[in-house]
Amino acid sequence: MGSVCKRIRFFILETKCNRIGQVKVDGYQIFDTVRSKSGGGGGILLGLSNEGFPNPIVICQGEENIEILVIEIRIGYLPVRLFCAYGPQEGSEHSLPFYQRLEEEVESAIDADCGIICLLYTSPSPRDLSTSRMPSSA
Secondary structure, three states: OHHHHHHHOEEEEOOOOOOOOOOOOOOEEEEEEEEEOOOEEEEEEEEEEOOOOOOOEEEEEEEOOEEEEEEEEEEOOEEEEEEEEEEOOOOOOOHHHHHHHHHHHHHHHHHOOOEEEEEEEEOOOHHHHHOOOOOOOO
16 A cells, blocks of 8 residues: 555645646646636645556536545545645635535545545634644743
């Protein structure tokens, strides 16, 4: 299983790209999405070795203000869905639609008997930014 995991290579959050298709890496298939299809700010990306995963399937490539990228591959006979997702700040207007969509995608993977590998990042909440959880003696 170790050699299979090496073939995935990378997930990237916050690419700073404002258009799909800007990142190119020799020897890799690049799948990406941007935060706002209408032209604004960063995105997420997943790179797969050309040699390791023939015929990956794009299941979800995000939508307006929902950064979820889901690619299905096969590891041996097992279908596996790779999730790369960047969640909005807690309490933002985009928070509930994001988590609803993520839940739909996870349920779809389970219904399809797929394994799941997920990189999920959520923006810190205002509470996390205003107070430290570390004790003062740390």
